[in-house]
Amino acid sequence: MIQFFNVSKTYSGDVPALDGVSMQIEKGEFVFITGKSGAGKTTLLRMVFRADLPTKGTVLVNNFNIARLQKESIPYLRRNIGVVFQDFKLLPQKTVFENIAFALEVTGIPKKEIAPRVMRLLQYIRLKDRRDEFPLRLSGGEQQRVAIARAIINNPPIVLADEPTGNLDPEISMDIMQLFQEINQRGTTVVIATHDVDLIKKMRKKVFCLDKGKLIDIISSDEVASS
Structure with missing residues (x-):
């Protein structure tokens, strides 16, 4: 590979x-x-x-x-290829949900498919209740989980x-x-x-x-x- x-x-x-x-x-x-x-x-x-x-x-x-x-x-x-960085590289002006959804939006995924996919992944990484938070309000570990979710959302x-x-x-x-x-x-x-x-x-x-x-x-x- x-x-x-x-x-x-x-x-x-x-x-x-x-x-x-x-x-x-x-x-x-x-x-x-x-x-x-x-x-x-x-x-x-x-x-x-x-x-x-x-x-x-x-x-x-x-x-x-x-x-x-x-x-x-x-x-x-x-x-x-999903890429995860040490410094997370999350978009500070976007919420947790929006950071992950953005990776789908740029690839042209239909809007009606985005929310269900993001919510399933948020549940998988145990951050469903933080979906509306901005990155700087998260711990380092939570920010990294969001970064990983963004990297794998497109499978x-x-x-x-x-x-x-x-x-x-x-x-x-x-x-x-x-x-x-x-x-x-x-x-x-x-x-x-x-x-x-x-x-x-x-x-x-x-x-x-x-x-x-x-x-x-x-x-x-x-x-x-x-x-």
Whole structure:
């Protein structure tokens, strides 16, 4: 589903953000991308939804070469990928309901279908009673759940998350991870970038380890469980 073939990315100067990375993520997997700050985690995720292009190498998403996509095909690619950010990126002037509904509106979903779909998802993430609140009146964990709901409202086959628990305390972080686990159990491929080693050990999923742009290790779920 997601394949990197000898991928490098250089933004400026001689130090690459990614350096010769080759990896494969299968359909329906739940994997972590880990490494210190500056290891290349965010750059790797940005390539999957074509916010960045490789300087060298090839990135395939659902067998599409992202560098060869026609301009009109990029929105189709992105509709098939839900993205969750560390800082939530919710629209502060819109309510919880409106933030999630907006992701349906921009894809042309008929208005009569939007409210029922949003309400079902709000119940699933346990925020139905907060539907009319504005984001800044929510806790960090609640804001992140809204961000996740917005990312999955269109039922994308892939969900990417960049440090989704970076601003949350450990207990709330595990609640968020449990939500990702439930999403994955529905068949969605989940890829999470994080530097939180304790969280990774608790989740026991495959881990791709980056260091200074290089893929230095791939740790299986069994190896994580025994570490």
